[in-house]
Every structure is written in structure tokens, then in C-alpha cells.
Amino acid sequence: MGRKAQNLGEGTMKYTRHAEIRCKQRGISPEVVDLILAQGKPEKRSGGAWEIRLCGKEKVEWIRQLRRFIQVIDGSKGKGVLVSGDGEVITVYHLTR
Numbered sequence: 001m002g003r004k005a006q007n008l009g010e011g012t013m014k015y016t017r018h019a020e021i022r023c024k025q026r027g028i029s030p031e032v033v034d035l036i037l038a039q040g041k042p043e044k045r046s047g048g049a050w051e052i053r054l055c056g057k058e059k060v061e062w063i064r065q066l067r068r069f070i071q072v073i074d075g076s077k078g079k080g081v082l083v084s085g086d087g088e089v090i091t092v093y094h095l096t097r
Contacts, residue, residue: 013037 015023023033039062040052054062082090 022028023030036052036054039058040054041058042050042052045051078095079092080095081092084090
């Protein structure tokens with residue numbers, strides 16, 4: 001019936017029809033919902049519900065980590081790693097054309 005969203009640690013989460021309608025009305029994409037579910041801070045609400053938020057502090061930290069990850073990816077260009085059959089790193093090197 002409802003669309004499913006990834007919720008890390010919880011498996012797959014279903015959307016109610018109400019949530020599907022609100023996502024469309026409010027222009028909130030499934031990717032935004034997935035990010036909030038995966039990385040947001042949960043707060044207990046009445047009736048056994050949880051509100052999950054990704055506030056400014058968490059957002060700033062994620063942006064910082066992603067920028068660092070982009071730098072690492074960029075720095076890996078033209079590099080190689082030789083690994084043994086048992087998973088030990090033998091050497092690292094710059095690739096040649």
C-alpha cells in the first residue's frame with residue numbers, strides 16, 4: 001500500500017497514505033525523508049510516536065564530513081593499492097598510463 005523508506009537500524013519503513021500525500025503537498029522528497037530517518041535525532045512524542053529531526057548542528061556536521069569525503073575521493077585519483085590473497089595491503093602506488 002504505502003511507499004517504503006530506508007531507516008537504518010530498523011529495516012524498511014512504510015509510509016501511511018497521509019504521509020505520502022503530505023510529502024507531495026510539501027515538496028519533501030523521499031531522499032530527504034530517508035536522510036532524516038537515517039541521520040536525524042529522535043525525540044519521543046505522545047502515543048508511542050517518535051519525531052526525528054535533522055537540525056542545524058547535525059546538518060553542519062554532515063556537510064563537513066561529506067566535504068572531507070569528497071577531498072579523499074579526489075585524492076584517490078590515479079592511485080592504486082595491491083592486496084594479497086589474505087587481505088593484507090602489500091603496497092600502494094601512483095598509477096601510470
